[in-house]
Amino acid sequence: MNYLEHIGKYFLMLKQVFKRPQKGKIFWEVLFREIEDLGLKSLGIIMFISFFIGGVVAIQTALSVDSPFIPKYLIGFATKRSMILEFGPTFTSVILAGKVGSYIASSIGTMRVTEQIDALEVMGVNSLNYLVLPKIIATVLFYPLLGMIAMFLGIFGGWAAGVLTGLFYSVDYIDGIRLEFDPFFIQYALIKIVAFAFLIATIPAYHGYYVKGGSLEVGRASTQAVVWTSVAIITLNYFLTQMLLG
Amino acid sequence: MIEVTNLHKSFGEAHILKGITTTFEKGKTNLIIGQSGSGKTVFLKCLLGLHEHDKGTISFDGRIYSDLSIDEKRQLRTEIGMVFQGSALYDxxxxxxxxxxxxxxxxxxxxxxxxxxxxxxxxxxxxxxxxxxxxxxxxxxxxxxxxxxxxxxxxPKYLFCDEPNSGLDPHTATVIDNLIQEITKEYEMITIINSHDMNSVMEIGEKIVFLKDGLKEWEGTNKEMVVTDNEAIVNFVYSSNLFKKVREIYLKESKL
CATH class of the missing domain: 1.10.238 (Recoverin; domain 1)
Known part of the structure; x- marks a missing residue:
């Protein structure tokens, strides 16, 4: 199957996904379970990584600006910009594509090869709507929050790194954070996270849903899902940046 | 009653079902048997609507499946129960x-x-x-x-089972077979079982449809199957020495 066929099949899948849920009560039950599985369970890793990434960015910036003519508040300024514009939305999304993407592809893929999806279809349940729509809504609603936490902890991690290593003063870093704060950057970051969240839920779901074979194929589908979600995120990141900031 | 008329199904060049015509009656356990690759699973999936058939009709108590609207199909599916080979329980x-x-x-x-x-x-x-x-x-x-x-x-009005006792020990397999047969009578369902298991066929096969190369080769009851001279079914069902002896004894006894 060539790439165009895959893209066409992906959009046909979305057509089935975006239908009214057959039973509202069941939809809400599944949605809350997905928020826990795809969102809350990713909170720890995102907090851990963003805190240390913020620290590394601050240290590297501090080590790069050793000239007395460059003000030290630029360390805080650069860390804030990096975390809000790229690390918060894009880096977090790539991590989530790995963690959550493989989970979605393998869980749906396993349901396919163990005939659980056939069981839904035989009952008359729209399996794509039942399985994928709650995942999309859970990620689109919850990942902006994860992104905001990542931005905050990254900036905080930068401050903690400076204070602990003595590379820069706390007051300079805070001055840098306050400098030229543009609220649009937050909007820009949130738009990106929402778009990436949609990809993180749908591309792995596509790979899992249409898997054929056994456990080996589920593993392959899971790997492919992570690769293609990452590729889609990086590509879309370029176009969104061009459109929103260019 | 489920009536299947001239059912055809192909996947690309591969012509899997080549015109199957048969009926399945209420309150009976119907078994579909045949060698691997004979089209049993495709036939069952066509009956379930998981595969769209290319030609022919499947009628559920007078309702022709391909003529039904999406809502009618959904309603019909609520009248169907299915037991999958691997159980397909939601983990x-x-x-x-x-x-x-x-x-x-x-x-x-x-x-x-x-x-x-x-x-x-x-x-x-x-x-x-x-x-x-x-x-x-x-x-x-x-x-x-x-x-x-x-x-x-x-x-449900219709119960479909795909190899319901595969992977089970003989005793548990018999328990499951008997349970399906009892439930079929109790609920007055049309039960269709796809099976490889000859014990099941002998035990509960009130109607047996034998498929070979995508065609219905033979159909009848479990008792008729013992006495049939159809070479294909004799070779398939009585391939083991045990079943050959069982058949010989049965035939001798019936002559006496």
């Missing part, structure tokens, strides 16, 4: 929630009413008290029984 749901799932999805019953019905069918399949267990905690036989409970919870 993330307990036994109770697995069995309750069709009720939650398709009825407006209160939780108490649904629970009552779930307990009733779990009792029927001898799984009283297993409500809170998860599929991973169950043995193969128990999973099959949960799958049967889920299949009958909506009082």
């Amino acid at each position: 993330f749901l307990s036994v109770q929630d697995n069995v309750m799932f069709p009720l939650k999805m398709f009825t407006q019953q209160s939780h108490t009413e649904m629970l009552l019905r779930v307990n009733e069918v779990l009792d029927r399949v001898n799984l009283t008290g297993a409500n809170q267990k998860f599929p991973a905690e169950l043995s193969g036989g128990m999973k099959k029984r949960v799958a049967i409970a889920r299949a009958i919870v909506m009082n």
Whole structure:
């Protein structure tokens, strides 16, 4: 199957996904379970990584600006910009594509090869709507929050790194954070996270849903899902940046 | 009654079903048998609507499946119960929630009413008290029984089973076979079982459809199967020495 066929099949899948849920009560039950599985369970890793990434960015910036003519508040300024514009939305999304993407592809893929999806279809349940729509809504609603936490902890991690290593003063870093704060950057970051969240839920779901074979194929589908979600995120990141900031 | 007329199904160049015509009657356990690759699974999936057939008709009590609207098809599917080969229980749901799932999805019953019905069918399949267990905690036989409970919870008119006793020990397999036959009578369903298991065929096969290379080679009851001279079915069913001897003894006894 060539790439165009895959893209066409992906959009046909979305057509089935975006239908009214057959039973509202069941939809809400599944949605809350997905928020826990795809969102809350990713909170720890995102907090851990963003805190240390913020620290590394601050240290590297501090080590790069050793000239007395460059003000030290630029360390805080650069860390804030990096975390809000790229690390918060894009880096977090790539991590989530790995963690959550493989989970979605393998869980749906396993349901396919163990005939659980056939069981839904035989009952008359729209399996794509039942399985994928709650995942999309859970990620689109919850990942902006994860992104905001990542931005905050990254900036905080930068401050903690400076204070602990003595590379820069706390007051300079805070001055840098306050400098030229543009609220649009937050909007820009949130738009990106929402778009990436949609990809993180749908591309792995596509790979899992249409898997054929056994456990080996589920593993392959899971790997492919992570690769293609990452590729889609990086590509879309370029176009969104061009459109929103260019 | 389920009536199948001139059913054809191809996948690309491969012509899998080449014009099958047969009927399945109410209150009977019907078995579809045949060698691997004979088209049994494709036939069953066409009956279930999981594969769209290319030609021919499938009629459920006069309702021709391909002529039904999406809503009518959905309604028809609520009248169908299915027991999958690997049970196909939802891993993330307990036994109770697995069995309750069709009720939650398709009825407006209160939780108490649904629970009552779930307990009733779990009792029927001898799984009283297993409500809170998860599929991973169950043995193969128990999973099959949960799958049967889920299949009958909506009082279906039609029950389909894909190799319901594969992977089970002979005793448990017989228990499952008998359970399916008893339930078929109790609920007055049309039961269609896809099976490789010759014990099942002999035990509960009130009607047997033998497929070979995508065609219906033979059909009849389990008693007729013992005395048939059809070479293909004799070679398939009596391929083991044990069954050959059973057949010889049966034929001798029937002559006497």
